[in-house]
Amino acid sequence: MISYIHPIQPTLLRRLGREIGSDVHDDFADSLSTDNGATWNTPRPALSRVEEQGGYTIFVENSLYYCGQRNLLVHLVDQIFQDQLEEADLNQSALLRITVASPEEFLAGPVKPSLVSNFGLKQGICVSFAHPLETVSGKLLIPVQWQANIAEHEADWNGFTMRDDMSDVFADVWESALLIGTWNEQGSLDWMLGNPVPYDFGGSSRGMCEGTVTELADGRLAMILRGSNAAWLDKPSYKWLSFSQDGGLNWSKAQPLACDDGTLLQSSATGSALFRSLKDGQLYWLGNLCEEGQQAQGNWPRSPLHIARVCEEPFSLVRESITAVATHTSEEGEFVQHSNFRFYQDRETGEVVVYLTRFGERGMEGTQWMDADLYEYRVEL
Numbered sequence: 001m002i003s004y005i006h007p008i009q010p011t012l013l014r015r016l017g018r019e020i021g022s023d024v025h026d027d028f029a030d031s032l033s034t035d036n037g038a039t040w041n042t043p044r045p046a047l048s049r050v051e052e053q054g055g056y057t058i059f060v061e062n063s064l065y066y067c068g069q070r071n072l073l074v075h076l077v078d079q080i081f082q083d084q085l086e087e088a089d090l091n092q093s094a095l096l097r098i099t100v101a102s103p104e105e106f107l108a109g110p111v112k113p114s115l116v117s118n119f120g121l122k123q124g125i126c127v128s129f130a131h132p133l134e135t136v137s138g139k140l141l142i143p144v145q146w147q148a149n150i151a152e153h154e155a156d157w158n159g160f161t162m163r164d165d166m167s168d169v170f171a172d173v174w175e176s177a178l179l180i181g182t183w184n185e186q187g188s189l190d191w192m193l194g195n196p197v198p199y200d201f202g203g204s205s206r207g208m209c210e211g212t213v214t215e216l217a218d219g220r221l222a223m224i225l226r227g228s229n230a231a232w233l234d235k236p237s238y239k240w241l242s243f244s245q246d247g248g249l250n251w252s253k254a255q256p257l258a259c260d261d262g263t264l265l266q267s268s269a270t271g272s273a274l275f276r277s278l279k280d281g282q283l284y285w286l287g288n289l290c291e292e293g294q295q296a297q298g299n300w301p302r303s304p305l306h307i308a309r310v311c312e313e314p315f316s317l318v319r320e321s322i323t324a325v326a327t328h329t330s331e332e333g334e335f336v337q338h339s340n341f342r343f344y345q346d347r348e349t350g351e352v353v354v355y356l357t358r359f360g361e362r363g364m365e366g367t368q369w370m371d372a373d374l375y376e377y378r379v380e381l
Helices: 103-108
Strands: 002-004 012-021 024-033 044-047 050-052 055-067 072-082 095-101 115-117 140-149 169-183 189-193 209-215 221-226 239-244 273-276 283-287 305-312 315-317 323-326 340-345 352-357 374-379
Touching: 002 055, 002 340, 012 055, 012 103, 024 055, 055 140, 072 103, 095 103, 095 189, 140 209, 169 209, 169 221, 209 273, 273 340, 283 352, 305 352, 323 352, 323 374
Parallel strands: none
Antiparallel strands: 002 012, 012 024, 024 044, 050 055, 055 072, 072 095, 095 115, 140 169, 169 189, 209 221, 221 239, 273 283, 283 305, 305 315, 305 323, 340 352, 352 374
16 A cells, blocks of 8 residues: 655655465555655564464455545554465455554554444455545545345355355355445544445356445546456456445446447456546546457456546546556566556656556466566556
């Protein structure tokens, strides 16, 4: 994660960690830059796994938002127990750990979390690829997700795997919603969980997850979500689009995200991000798209990483603006991943600064895919 942590000064906070298994992270450390990212101080340990009886408590998927008017950092991370570290265990219920503190308190750390909760969901709740948004009215919107309950999808159930410990909860079919934060008179956040985005179960075999949200000029919210065709590879796979007219409490049924010329480009099961440019206020999207006519295959392809301008009415990707930020070389092969990224906008240049780990750049055999470097890309709009 990376963010400015001062309303005016070019002070950046960056948290890096290690990938030790599939969706299992460890040894997070924080660095500070006071010269807009030109140099960084020595990393300070932040979060690491805690050994428990029978396994470990681990922390994954850090997200950070800096509220400049209040000089407060809102940090979110998933807290989950695992009995092994090779890959994420979908039979465990994650808690969402939220910390609200001043930058000075956060850097001095460790800071006691303001809240650790499952928000009433026995299957747990988590952030995954979340990019928080502050609305014009000052509400904080956090895309969240949880494993779907069969009661909401019983008519569509088609033999998908259920959790070992919860026979009524899917292991890898997801619901997506917003966690809505409202500042109270005491200067802390009250949280409300919105309703999930409705979707046709037959359109995405893993439900909807990893949403990214933006506020439109007419006050509506738009959310782009990750879908998947992993259970039926002959069907197309898209990014999905939904709207809310009541601040994120309720959503329209998700529809495939189209281009402004009406075409539907397929997309693998990957996260993405929406943001408004500091330079001109225009809306942009970062994510993975398939080439024209290419069929997505579940999580693949995860190269190239694209950026595109967004037409807000009707909401669509501007086809002629779609540009590759990163693509694979012949030496790397087609299975290199350009899907795991964080970004911020440089206040001085307006550039989009993308931090991207090129998983698989040295091969895919065994755990070799984790032997990958972190790169910085600068995109001029």
